[in-house]
Structure formats: C-alpha cells, structure tokens
Amino acid sequence: MPSLLEGNALFRGIYCWLAANEGNSGPGPCGEALRDGLLPVGWEWVAFFAAGLGIVMLLINVFLLLVMLYTYMERRLLGRFQARLGPNRTGPFGLLQPVADAIKLLTKEDLVPAGADRLLFNLAPIAMIVPVLLVLAVLPFGENSFLANINVGILFVVAVTSVNTLAMFMAGWASGNRYAMFGGMRAVAQLVSYEVPVVLSIVGILLYTGSLSMVDIVEAQRIPFILLQPLAFFIFIAGSSAEMNRSPFDLVEAESEIVSGYHTEYSGMKFGLFQLAEFGAVLVTSGVMATLFLKGWEGPVLPSHLWFLIKVFFFAFIMIWVRATLPRLRIDQVMDFAWKFLFPLSLINMFVTAVEVLVWEEPTLVQLWAMVGINLLVAVVGIVAFSFVFKRRGLSPSRVTPPLVVVEGD
Amino acid sequence: MTFFILIVLTLLGWLALVTVGLFAIVGFQDGVFWTVAAASVATALGVVLIQDLFKAALSLVGTFLLIAALFVLLSAEFLAVVQVLIYAGAISILIIFAVLLTRDVAQGNPSNKLQIPALITAVLGLTAIVFVVLRTDWVVMEDVLPSETMDRVEMVLATTPESIAGVLLNQWVLPFEVASVVLLAAILGALALIREQEDDA
Numbered sequence: 065m066p067s068l069l070e071g072n073a074l075f076r077g078i079y080c081w082l083a084a085n086e087g088n089s090g091p092g093p094c095g096e097a098l099r100d101g102l103l104p105v106g107w108e109w110v111a112f113f114a115a116g117l118g119i120v121m122l123l124i125n126v127f128l129l130l131v132m133l134y135t136y137m138e139r140r141l142l143g144r145f146q147a148r149l150g151p152n153r154t155g156p157f158g159l160l161q162p163v164a165d166a167i168k169l170l171t172k173e174d175l176v177p178a179g180a181d182r183l184l185f186n187l188a189p190i191a192m193i194v195p196v197l198l199v200l201a202v203l204p205f206g207e208n209s210f211l212a213n214i215n216v217g218i219l220f221v222v223a224v225t226s227v228n229t230l231a232m233f234m235a236g237w238a239s240g241n242r243y244a245m246f247g248g249m250r251a252v253a254q255l256v257s258y259e260v261p262v263v264l265s266i267v268g269i270l271l272y273t274g275s276l277s278m279v280d281i282v283e284a285q286r287i288p289f290i291l292l293q294p295l296a297f298f299i300f301i302a303g304s305s306a307e308m309n310r311s312p313f314d315l316v317e318a319e320s321e322i323v324s325g326y327h328t329e330y331s332g333m334k335f336g337l338f339q340l341a342e343f344g345a346v347l348v349t350s351g352v353m354a355t356l357f358l359k360g361w362e363g364p365v366l367p368s369h370l371w372f373l374i375k376v377f378f379f380a381f382i383m384i385w386v387r388a389t390l391p392r393l394r395i396d397q398v399m400d401f402a403w404k405f406l407f408p409l410s411l412i413n414m415f416v417t418a419v420e421v422l423v424w425e426e427p428t429l430v431q432l433w434a435m436v437g438i439n440l441l442v443a444v445v446g447i448v449a450f451s452f453v454f455k456r457r458g459l460s461p462s463r464v465t466p467p468l469v470v471v472e473g474d
Numbered sequence: 475m476t477f478f479i480l481i482v483l484t485l486l487g488w489l490a491l492v493t494v495g496l497f498a499i500v501g502f503q504d505g506v507f508w509t510v511a512a513a514s515v516a517t518a519l520g521v522v523l524i525q526d527l528f529k530a531a532l533s534l535v536g537t538f539l540l541i542a543a544l545f546v547l548l549s550a551e552f553l554a555v556v557q558v559l560i561y562a563g564a565i566s567i568l569i570i571f572a573v574l575l576t577r578d579v580a581q582g583n584p585s586n587k588l589q590i591p592a593l594i595t596a597v598l599g600l601t602a603i604v605f606v607v608l609r610t611d612w613v614v615m616e617d618v619l620p621s622e623t624m625d626r627v628e629m630v631l632a633t634t635p636e637s638i639a640g641v642l643l644n645q646w647v648l649p650f651e652v653a654s655v656v657l658l659a660a661i662l663g664a665l666a667l668i669r670e671q672e673d674d675a
Contacts, residue, residue: 109502110494184529216635219555226563230535233570237528249574256567276635 074122075115083111119211123200130373131344132162137377138343138384145388169336177329179240188235189330189337191227196344198224203351204279206361206369217278218270221352222263225307228345229255232316235338236326247325251316254398255307261406262303265296268417269356282360286429290357291436295413295443297357299406301382304353306402308345311387313398350379405454409446416442507547514540527573531566538562552634 136151136159143150152158176185202217204210214220229252236248270276272292273284290297306313309325317325327338354360354375363371393401416439424431497505517540520533538561545554642650 109497112502181526181529184532214551216551216555219552219559219635223555223559223563226559229563229567230532230570233567234532252567252570256564259563 075119078115078118079111082114123211124197127197127200127344127347128340131340131347132166134347134377134380135162135165135339135343137380138346141381141384142388145385166336169333169339172332172335174332174334175329177240180329181238181240184234184238185329186334188231188238189334189341191231191234193337193341193344195224195227195231196341196348199348199352202278203348204282204355204360205351205372206367209361209369210279213277213279216276218266218276218281218352218356221278222259222266225345226255226259228307228341232326235330239326239329241329243322243324244326244328246322247316247328250322250395251309251326254309254313254316254402257399257402258303258306258313258406261299261402261410262307264407264410264414265293265299265303266356268293268296268413271414271417271421278355278360282355282362285359285362287432287436288357288359292432292439293357293413293417294440295409295446297353298443298447299410299413300353300356301379301386303402303406304349305383305386306398308342308349310346310383312390312393314392315395315398346380346383347376350376350383353379400454405450409450412442412446413439503547507544510540510543510547514544527576528570531569531573534569535562535566538566550634552638 139161140150140152140158150158151161154160154164176182199221201211202214202220204213232251232255233248236244236246236251239245269281269289272289273281275281275284285292305311309316315321317327322328327335330338351372354372358375358379360375361368361372363374366374420435420438424435427435493505493509496508499505500508514537517533517536521530521537524530524533538557542554542557542562545551545557
C-alpha cells in the first residue's frame with residue numbers, strides 16, 4: 065500500500081521506527097535508516113499493522129470528538145430555530161452537555177427485552193456504526209491527508225453506506241417489537257429507494273472528473289461542483305438526508321407514529337451507539353458533500369484541514385436548518401418523492417451532463433461558466449416543473465393505503 | 475454481562491494469538507488469505523446449517539463481505555466494492571424480504587422429498603467447479619511479464635475501473651446491452667404483476 069507510506073508522515077514515522085532494517089532502508093519509504101528498527105526482518109507487517117492502528121485510533125477519536133461537538137451544535141441551533149435556548153446549563157454555554165449525555169448513557173441499565181434475539185440485538189448497533197467509520201478511510205480531510213486514496217473512492221462510500229440498511233433492519237427484527245419491526249421495514253423501503261437517485265446524482269460529477277478517486281475529484285474542480293452540478297447537489301442533499309432519516313424523511317423513527325422505530329427497545333450505550341451513528345453519519349455525509357461539491361480541502365490562506373472542517377460544518381448547518389424547517393412527509397409522499405421526483409431529475413441531470421461533456425471535451429474556463437449557466441437553468445426549470453406535477457398528484461394519496469398503526473381509543 | 479464480555483475478550487485474544495502465529499509461519503499475504511478463506515467457508519456453512527432463516531441470511535451477507543475481501547487481496551478493488559454494493563447492499567435486502575414472506579422464520583423450512591436430488595445436483599456442481607479450477611492454466615502476471623514491467627502492471631491495476639469499462643463497452647458491448655434489456659424486462663414484468671393485482675382488488 066504505497067499511498068499510506070508515501071502520503072502520511074505519522075504512518076511512516078511509526079512504521080520506520082519499528083521496522084527500518086537494512087532490507088527496507090535506503091531508497092524505500094524510510095530513507096536512510098538512522099538505526100535498526102525494533103522488529104526483526106520479516107516482521108514488517110506487524111509494524112504496518114501497528115502504524116495503521118495508530119492512525120486509525122487517532123482519526124476515529126478526533127472524529128468522535130467532532131461528533132460530540134456536532135450534537136451540541138445541533139441541539140443549540142434547533143433550540144434557536146424553535147425560539148428556545150437549547151442546552152445551556154452544563155459548563156460554559158452548555159458546552160459540556162455532550163459529556164453529560166455520554167455519562168448518562170454509559171451508566172444507564174442495559175436492557176435486552178425477553179422476546180429479543182440476543183445475538184442480533186447486540187450486533188445491530190455495531191453493524192450500524194461500522195459503515196460510518198469506514199467512510200472516514202477514503203475521505204481526504206486535508207491536503208495529502210487521507211487513510212487510503214483508493215481508485216474507487218466514491219464507489220466505496222456508496223457501497224459501505226448501503227450496508228446500513230441491513231443494520232437498521234437487523235435492529236428492528238431482533239427487538240421482537242411491533243413498532244421496531246415497522247421502523248425496520250420502513251427503513252428498508254426508504255433507504256433502498258433513495259439509494260438510486262443519490263448514486264445517479266454522483267454520476268454527473270464522475271462524468272466531469274473521469275475518476276472515482278476522492279482526491280482526483282477534489283483536484284478536478286476548477287469551479288466547485290455545487291455550481292456546475294446544482295441539480296445533483298439538490299438531489300444528493302435530499303436523498304442523503306432521507307438515507308440518514310433526518311427530519312423531512314424521519315418516518316423510520318417517527319416518534320408520533322411508531323415510538324422511535326427500530327431503536328425503540330435499545331437503552332444505555334447501545335442506544336448511544338445508534339445516536340452516534342446517526343450524528344456521525346451527518347458529519348460524514350457533510351464531508352462527502354464538501355469533497356464532491358465544494359472543492360474539499362482547497363481554499364485560500366487558511367490551512368487545508370481547517371478549510372475542510374469549515375465546509376463540513378457549513379453543510380452540517382444546512383442540514384440542521386432543513387431539519388428544523390420542514391415537517392415530516394407521509395410514507396406515500398416519501399416514496400413518490402424518491403421515484404417520481406428525484407429519480408427522473410437525476411436522469412435528466414445525467415443526460416444534460418453527458419451531452420455537455422461530449423460537446424466540450426476539454427472545456428476552457430469560459431465554457432465551464434457556460435455549463436454553469438445551462439445547468440443552473442436546467443436545475444431551476446426541472447425542479448419547478450416537477451414540483452408542479454408533483455403538487456397536483458402528490459398531495460392527496462392516490463390510492464387508499466392501509467393504516468400502518470391502528471390506535472384504539474380508550 | 476461483564477463475565478460475558480470477559481469471555482468474548484479472551485476468545486478474541488486467543489484468536490489474535492493464533493492469527494499472529496499463522497501469519498508468522500506463512501507470511502502476511504498468505505496469512506490474510508487463509509484467515510479470510512477459512513472465515514468465508516465457515517459463514518457459507520452457516521448459511522446452510524443455521525436453522526433460523528434470518529440468521530442464515532445474515533451469514534450469507536458475511537460470506538459476501540469476505541469474498542469482497544478476497545477480491546481486495548487480488549488487487550481488484552473495483553470488483554470488491556461492486557461486490558459489497560450489489561450483493562451485501564442490494565441482493566441481501568431482497569433475500570431478507572423473501573425471508574419475511576416465509577411462515578416460520580425461526581424454525582427454518584422442513585426438509586422435503588427433494589433432499590437426495592439436491593444432494594446429487596450439489597455434488598455434480600462442486601465436481602464441475604473443482605474440475606475447472608484444477609484444469610485451468612492460471613496465468614500469473616509475474617510469470618508473463620519480466621520484472622521491469624511490474625511498474626506498468628501496477629499502473630494498470632491502479633486504473634481497473636477504466637480498463638473494465640473499456641473492455642465492457644467495446645469488446646463486450648452486446649452482452650452488456652442484452653443484460654440491461656433482461657433487467658428492464660424483469661422490472662416491467664414485476665410492474666405488470668402488481669398492476670394485475672391492483673385491478674383485482
């Protein structure tokens with residue numbers, strides 16, 4: 065894996081400290097070894113493992129700290145949007161609120177319901193958080209800062225996050241609870257549907273860059289793709305907030321309908337893991353959006369890592385804003401929105417982009433701005449036209465759907 | 475609970491120790507290969523032997539993921555990712571929907587008269603696969619190319635999606651299009667089936 069050894073100073077440091085022997089000093093990654101490494105020849109893979117684990121530990125812990133910060137930010141901002149204060153008692157400005165939450169979750173009793181499938185019930189929260197953390201592996205969070213620059217980066221992100229569906233269904237199934245089961249089934253239906261437009265919206269970007277690697281995508285952006293692909297951005301942010309069950313699409317855990325969906329039965333740190341996965345997914349998705357649409361780490365004056373963080377939190381803010389503003393959709397509206405609104409629009413976007421890429425093979429800057437104009441026009445016309453159709457047909461249920469939950473009056 | 479965690483940790487420790495020993499004996503790449511291969515065979519056996527259908531389906535997902543790991547070992551990252559995306563992400567969902575439609579998920583299906591024909595078919599299939607694997611003259615890149623061009627091989631491997639796309643849309647464009655037509659026909663068929671039911675209701 066040359067990318068790690070060449071690109072990452074920390075990794076190289078640990079690796080060479082442990083394994084720089086005569087065999088791999090000199091022209092290799094370690095250069096002229098100052099002294100022999102700690103490990104004998106033939107044990108380089110232990111050094112590789114140790115160095116890799118060290119970096120992964122660092123990255124994940126920084127990420128978890130950011131998630132804590134983000135939960136605070138989300139709760140405060142939601143409070144502001146709803147004309148209240150939000151948590152402001154623990155520590156200065158309530159900044160220690162996430163710490164208090166974590167302590168509360170860790171000390172809570174860990175319950176497993178009698179009707180639950182113990183193994184799957186315990187496995188589901190882990191299966192939920194692993195994909196979120198795996199995305200970090202390919203996310204370029206600064207100049208020359210990434211764990212792996214694999215040549216299928218964005219496809220890796222899509223593939224790994226698609227496993228989330230399974231985790232949600234696992235949780236719903238294993239709980240042995242009707243509401244959890246409903247939540248799980250809704251999760252499968254919703255996530256499978258929204259996967260399609262999200263992936264198709266990425267295709268437009270891939271047509272411009274001609275590469276699946278995240279680093280290449282960032283470096284190919286002469287103009288940020290949020291301008292060049294406004295329609296794709298709209299589809300991506302709508303679709304991915306549906307995949308994360310955030311508010312306009314939070315039917316999977318709709319409190320007023322099915323208690324809290326697939327994680328109804330969870331308590332203690334397992335519930336904490338679900339929350340962590342959910343909030344972490346927001347940050348990770350913002351990171352992917354910053355990479356795809358806003359030039360990733362690139363920016364003037366400030367260091368690249370800071371630029372990346374600023375962009376991530378900018379997109380996270382937009383997501384909180386959307387969550388605070390829009391009311392929840394009905395299940396048939398959610399399905400219609402995926403298949404009759406986002407899906408055709410993403411096909412249109414793909415078609416227009418393909419034609420543009422064919423016509424201007426090596427576009428100059430002026431031609432790129434012309435593309436921006438055309439694509440903005442297509443986006444506005446497409447969204448407005450489809451909303452008219454959608455409004456006429458989508459507001460009242462076109463067919464009688466059986467009520468999902470029958471509430472008996474007492 | 476703490477007792478349970480301790481047992482799990484001890485088991486994991488032993489597993490790690492055994493793995494490290496294995497790696498030290500056969501080398502890193504072979505060690506990873508044998509670990510992944512053994513795990514994928516174990517999960518594949520789990521698919522057949524576990525009674526609970528839902529757990530069997532999840533075991534199948536585990537097999538898919540481990541096969542993807544094997545692809546990674548072969549430097550076929552694109553195939554690995556597509557394996558995860560299509561099999562672990564999509565096909566498994568289909569299978570789980572099918573599991574939901576069965577009557578008694580926890581008990582599994584009772585065996586029927588087809589046991590012996592199934593056994594014969596499985597043995598024949600396995601024989602065919604083993605025969606093909608043994609008879610094929612596997613091409614290893616290092617045998618074909620002198621060591622100077624290994625850099626070029628690595629360059630080609632680094633751009634597998636492009637190579638696959640080139641071959642798929644030039645040389646094999648007809649099978650590719652036929653496959654898409656078949657899928658389209660399947661979608662239309664599914665839609666037609668649902669339409670009919672709606673009219674009846």
